[in-house]
Amino acid sequence: MKMNKEDICFMSACDMKDAIIRQELTSQEITETIIERIEKINPIINAYCTPTFETAREMAKIADQAVKNGEKLGLLHGIPTSIKDLFLTKGIRTTFGSMIYEHNVPENDDVVVKRLKKAGIVLLGKTNTPEFGFAGVTHNFVFGKSRNPWNIDRIPGGSTGGGAAAVASGLGPLALGNDGGGSVRIPASCCGVFGHKTSFGRVPVYPRIELHAESYVHVGPIVRYVRDAALMLDAIKGPHDGDRYSLPEEKINYSDSVSEKPDKLKIGYSLDLGYAKVIDPDVEKNVINSAEKFEELGWTVEKANFKMRKPEVPFYTLYTADYAFDLKSKLNEWREKIDPELIKMVNAGSGYSAFDIMKAMSQRTKIYETFYKFFKNFDILITPTIAIPPFELGIMFPPKINGKNVSPTAWMPFSFPFNLTGHPAASIPCGWSSGGLPTGMQIVGNRFNDLLVLQVSQAFEEIAPWQDKRPNFK
Secondary structure, eight states: OOOOHHHHHTOOHHHHHHHHHTTSSOHHHHHHHHHHHHHHHHHHHOOEEEEOHHHHHHHHHHHHHHHHTTOOOOTTTTOEEEEETTSOOTTSOOOTTOGGGTTOOOSSOOHHHHHHHHTTOEEEEEEOOSGGGOSSSOEETTTEEOOBTTBTTBOOOSSSHHHHHHHHTTSOSEEEEEESSSTTHHHHHHHTOEEEEOOTTTSOOOSOOSOOOTTTOEEEEEESSHHHHHHHHHHHOSOOTTOTTOOOOOSOOHHHHTTOOOSOOEEEEOSSTTTOOOOOHHHHHHHHHHHHHGGGGTOEEEEOOOOOOOTHHHHHHHHHHHHHHHHGGGHHHHGGGSOHHHHHHHHHHHTOOHHHHHHHHHHHHHHHHHHHHHHHHOSEEEEESSSSSOOBTTOSSOSEETTEEOOTTTTOTTTTHHHHHOOOEEEEEEEEOTTSOEEEEEEEESTTOHHHHHHHHHHHHHHSOOTTOOOOOO
């Protein structure tokens, strides 16, 4: 197989795996080519915070030997992969993006990291995240700012901003992320890649340390090809006794089923979910045009109407209360080395009463019931992933959208409701802004129906592929 180096870096994980098994390319060749690209491009975008190149080389060597020996191979055998710096990695620095853990080296792997290793990955390193994953942008006091590969003066999103920027830049085909309010989908949208927030509990979280937000954090892949997400999900899904929220094993092989297309689907789309106030015109146009493409498959597409009152209020209550519970005791010692915006959240969350928390829980139930009723009549929900293209680096949120003053969450009103409800949701590239920045469409499925989300995403990728466009770093 004769390929130039850049084409190797932008191969799908599935094609890499096939080439490695057929010995047309070795894992070592692929890994070394990607490492060379990381060394060139990472100084520009700061996607990787802790590279592990020597570990990667050793893992690639072992992977190639296993192929030669005819051994049983894992689902992700020999495929270079990055892991967000919120996941424990045995013997590899894990900082959570915080000065508090700047020199932390775990003695154990997170369960999902163990599953990736068992599946045969080659670990390229850890990717950057905001402190404890608290924000929709990616910067911290330990490693600095990550940048958008399409425009380095724009955000890559967050909190898996490093992982999404890496995938978009050809610095590894697979990135492991997690999503507590949009942290897989927002950076996928900002960086022009595919991100899948799996159903809550589909991928277990264990052990749980430092981040108490146990009832709305979802683990999921960020990739350039939908079928790669299916392959990665096959490797990491399934119950674990250490996670009481983890779902029972399903008899589904996502890789085998992702390309199947349902005969009939009823798709509803919404540009406001009944409460969002403003949306960028380019995003609105791209999402509507993209949703209508599903009619080419014989599926029904129609506008859906929602009535929801300020779901950001219960989310903010619960979200900030969790951070307050985790970090308030650390403020006296570490205040000067914690992000000031995170301190504001901790202070806000510290002020809620038990009544406030229970009210937020009740409102969360009502939000779930809204989507329960929706999915009685529809199979899939389409929304924008975020309301605008990626905004300027260095700020937490845009103060205005379309000339209107907006709240801190106005740019991301479509993501966090589905952390409150637990539904599976993905972001898929759906076109470009007039400024040449990627925009994303969110595909939401009914409770536990990750397969349908992936199938609809794969169908859209086939209708409107995006992978031929690559960031230009020259």
